[in-house]
Amino acid sequence: MIPLRMKQFLEDVLPKNLWENRLITDGPFRFLEFGPLDVDRLQRLGIRVDRLGPRLVACMWNQDSPVQIGGFLVVDNLAMGQPSMGGTRMLEDITPDIIHNLARGMTLKNAAADLPFGGGKSGIVCPENLSEEDRHGVIRGFGQLLKRYKDIYIPGPDVGTNDADMKTFAIENGLNNVVSKPMDMGGNRIDELGGAANGVVVATKALLENLPKLRQLPQFKNMEIPKPADLDILVQGFGAVGAHVARIFHEYDPKNSPIIKGVSDATGYLFNQEGLPWQRLFDMWKQFGAVTQKYYHDTIMHGTPTKMREMVYSSSADNLLTESAFCLVPASPVFNYLDVDPSTHPSMTVDRMGKWRIIVEGANTYSPNPARKAERRRMERHVYRDKGTLIATDYLVNSGGVIYAAHERIIPTPDHLLIPEKLLGHPKSIEEWLKKNQEDFAALAEKRRRVAVEKLETVIRRNMEELIDGLCKDADSLPCEIAEKISVQRIASMEKSRKARDIMANAPTIEVDKSITDAANLLVNTAVSIVNVVSEKGKLIGIVTNWDITRAMASQMPMDTPLTKVMTADVITTDPDATIIDCIRMLENHEISAMPIVEDNKVVGIISGDILARQTLFRLLQTMV
Numbered sequence: 001m002i003p004l005r006m007k008q009f010l011e012d013v014l015p016k017n018l019w020e021n022r023l024i025t026d027g028p029f030r031f032l033e034f035g036p037l038d039v040d041r042l043q044r045l046g047i048r049v050d051r052l053g054p055r056l057v058a059c060m061w062n063q064d065s066p067v068q069i070g071g072f073l074v075v076d077n078l079a080m081g082q083p084s085m086g087g088t089r090m091l092e093d094i095t096p097d098i099i100h101n102l103a104r105g106m107t108l109k110n111a112a113a114d115l116p117f118g119g120g121k122s123g124i125v126c127p128e129n130l131s132e133e134d135r136h137g138v139i140r141g142f143g144q145l146l147k148r149y150k151d152i153y154i155p156g157p158d159v160g161t162n163d164a165d166m167k168t169f170a171i172e173n174g175l176n177n178v179v180s181k182p183m184d185m186g187g188n189r190i191d192e193l194g195g196a197a198n199g200v201v202v203a204t205k206a207l208l209e210n211l212p213k214l215r216q217l218p219q220f221k222n223m224e225i226p227k228p229a230d231l232d233i234l235v236q237g238f239g240a241v242g243a244h245v246a247r248i249f250h251e252y253d254p255k256n257s258p259i260i261k262g263v264s265d266a267t268g269y270l271f272n273q274e275g276l277p278w279q280r281l282f283d284m285w286k287q288f289g290a291v292t293q294k295y296y297h298d299t300i301m302h303g304t305p306t307k308m309r310e311m312v313y314s315s316s317a318d319n320l321l322t323e324s325a326f327c328l329v330p331a332s333p334v335f336n337y338l339d340v341d342p343s344t345h346p347s348m349t350v351d352r353m354g355k356w357r358i359i360v361e362g363a364n365t366y367s368p369n370p371a372r373k374a375e376r377r378r379m380e381r382h383v384y385r386d387k388g389t390l391i392a393t394d395y396l397v398n399s400g401g402v403i404y405a406a407h408e409r410i411i412p413t414p415d416h417l418l419i420p421e422k423l424l425g426h427p428k429s430i431e432e433w434l435k436k437n438q439e440d441f442a443a444l445a446e447k448r449r450r451v452a453v454e455k456l457e458t459v460i461r462r463n464m465e466e467l468i469d470g471l472c473k474d475a476d477s478l479p480c481e482i483a484e485k486i487s488v489q490r491i492a493s494m495e496k497s498r499k500a501r502d503i504m505a506n507a508p509t510i511e512v513d514k515s516i517t518d519a520a521n522l523l524v525n526t527a528v529s530i531v532n533v534v535s536e537k538g539k540l541i542g543i544v545t546n547w548d549i550t551r552a553m554a555s556q557m558p559m560d561t562p563l564t565k566v567m568t569a570d571v572i573t574t575d576p577d578a579t580i581i582d583c584i585r586m587l588e589n590h591e592i593s594a595m596p597i598v599e600d601n602k603v604v605g606i607i608s609g610d611i612l613a614r615q616t617l618f619r620l621l622q623t624m625v
Contacts, residue, residue, distance in 0.1 A: 199400025
């Protein structure tokens, strides 16, 4: 059945008459799909169509399941490549606009990481008080729903899901249709290895190396840059990312590992000017999850700490952000950890924040919502310009996880390690098959890990250098503006390189001896805007459009009139290797809505303004024409 929260949400924002005739039924599965031309419907869902997307928004559920199974998928765009890639979030309050925000972050993150994948995200509307058995059923059922979109979307773990859940998806849909699988499936296991945290660590190291350039800006002219061993850090959100940040900093360079001065989680925050015992806290996190309150109870209240006077504990986790350190790592799933306006309910207001010189964002903070973007710019004007704190934007920094994940596709699974089709959906049989191939899968996983780490080092270091260089070149820009420019320029560059053959539609043709009636029927049946008129040998000699048919009827021409009387013989064409930019330019310059694609004197496809709007970043590309 559809989750109650999801049902209520759809009833509140999208009247049934706006979608009832669009409901797709596949056995017990139900799908509602909206594209970039459904501006009004998407607006009702809280999503604003812009120059980047979204490409697809899907609401889906299992009508017949005794457990509530349903959620949302957003494929933001496929400019960097197909399929899109992004995690599956599982929370009670998931809505399409939340998933769209995250999908847009993945668009920018994949572009910043120079990965050949588009940006997407999915979300499971989690029923309350799920048993472990029912939770597994929900994960499995959502994986079955995602199977419809396996050509354009690959899920990975996110808040509320983990690598084990990705294994469940893989059992349903195959190894190539999910990422961050366990090692026994050849996966790069983001949660276990701390892929996202590794990106934060590399970014911080790279920033320290490039920070001297910022001294040319007035707010940074007196900045003192610590040596790596003297770097002190606050970690907001000691969880799947934050805990691994502490571990990887030490493993990255044990002799020069920084001081972790403060951490927070759902139960409070700990702070020690001399540094916290990160290893003990990490081990506690692996065992218990939240650690700050337990550490306070077991060690400070009932233990014998050696630095009891220096240790601070508070049950108010957000107050960690009143403490000072050179670096803050926001790693908690909170969009507005800082804001000027307390009415937006940030973790901390700017006037109360501690003193930091860099913020390295390890959590998703980006939103395409205009109001939230305005909030972000307002915050950065105070934090970056007035207080002299550099902000390394999330999607330039925390792409480590998606880089790890992407290499499960970039380095393909050999054919002999693909799960046999007949085993899909049968966990016990797949487990037995995996055991037989465990050595090959372990070797594949290690190969993918090594290549991913090398890629991560390269692209995140480059991102940090480009961020700082961009800020130095344009002193009036904010970090969020430079970061978005970096990603959008990569997307635009990739989109500009696409060819007409990548997006052209099938080309209906009709022989020259046919009538207006024949052409009209073909236009209706193929739902395209032009029909190509060809000779007996298949050579293009003209086109007939909807307008031509309408004009013929208005002139009261007999419907058996030959096509030569109404067709346009002087046809504007292009070839399959024409760039998308060239196609847009030709359509606009000749004031036409569509044109044939011709190769070796044969019509091989058509391209139109409608196709460009649906299958390209049309609004972005128009700015380049």
